[in-house]
Amino acid sequence: MSDRILDQLVDAIERRQTAALLTVTAADGDYAPCLGRRCLLWPDAEREPAGDLGLGALAHNVLADAREALEVREHRLLSYSRPEGTVAVFVEVQAQPPHLIIAGAGHIAAPLAAIAHTCDFQVTVLDDRPQYARPERFPHARVIAGPFREELRALRGQGPGLGENDYIVLVTRGHQHDIDCLLEVLDDPLAYIGMIGSRRRVHAVFELLEREQGIPAAKFDRVHAPIGLDIGARTPAEIAVCIMAEIINVQRGGPAESLSEQIRRARQARRERAANRP
C-alpha cells in the first residue's frame, strides 16, 4: 500500500501537481493501530484520496482540516482528542516548485539561474540572442531563444498562464526590452516582478509610461525596481545574490527592505498629495 502511495506521490511531483501526504504521527486508545498510516490528498475534492488512515468517523474532520492546509500550501500538524483516544496527523504539502523566468541571458542571468536552481526554483531563461541563450550557459534551466515579447506571450498562454507561483526578473541588455517584457506581464498575478535599473532611470521610465501609455501609476507599485536588496552588491554574481535575496524575502514574507521601497514610497506620497489637492 505504501508503495502505491509512494508511486503516486512521485508521479504527482514529476507532473508538478500539488498533493498533500498525510501521516498519523501519534495515536493512542482505539486509534493506536493507525500509527504510521498514510494517505494522499489531492487539491481536486472530487478525486478519491489514495490510501486510508483508518480513523473511522474522525477521518471526515481530518480530511477537511488537511484540505485547508493544502489550500494555503502549508505543512501542518493536526491534533485530535476524542473519548476513543488521541491522534496527531502531519500534513505535508507537496507544492509545485516556484518558477523563475529570467528575461535576458547576460552576465547577471548566468549566476542568477544557478543560485535559483540551488534554491529549488525551476528556471526559464529567455533572450533573443541565440549566442547567449544557449543551454551550455544554463545547464539547470530551460532556455528559450526568441523575441522577448512573443516568447513571454507564449509562456503566458501555456496551461493556466503565469500566476502566484511565477517570478520574473527583467535583466535584458536594454531598457526597451525590459519595458516590453514588463508591459507584457504587468497585469498577470505574478508573485514577483523585478526590473534592473538605477533609481533615476526607473523613476523616469515609470513616468514616461504613465504619460505616454496612460498606465495608472499604482500599477507600478508592485514592480521591484531598482531590483534587489541593498547588500552593497557590485559584481554580476553579487547582484544575482541580491536579486535572489529579494525573491526569497518576497516568497517567505521576510522583513528586509527592498531597494525599490524608497521609490515606491515617494511615488505613493506624490499621488496622495495630488489626490488631496483641491
Next chain:
Amino acid sequence: MPASIYHELKKLRAAGLPAAVATIVEVKGSVPREVGAKMIIHPYGKHIGTVGGGCGEAEVIRAGLDVLQDGRPRNIQVDLTEEISMQSLGVCGGTMTVFVEAWQESS
C-alpha cells in the same frame, strides 16, 4: 527540478534496501531547519537530506536505525536549548519534534 526525497526513497526501495524517513513536524523557538524538512536514514549510512545537522541530527539518525530494526514509528524531541558553551557547538535555542518512520510494505 531537483529530485525529491521521494525519488530517492523510491530508488532505495527498488534496490531492496529498507529506509527510515525523518520529518520535522513541529518546532518551538530557533531551530536550524523548518517544519517539513526531511531526511532519509540509510541502513549503511548513506543518508540523504538533513534535519539540521549536528548532535540533534545524530539523535535522529540513531532513532532511524532503531526504527529500521523494530519497525515502530516514533517522535523524537530534539532539544537545542542547552547552555551556550565551547562544548555544545550546535545550540540554536529551540526544540523540535521529529517523526521517524520506516517505509515498508506492511504499513
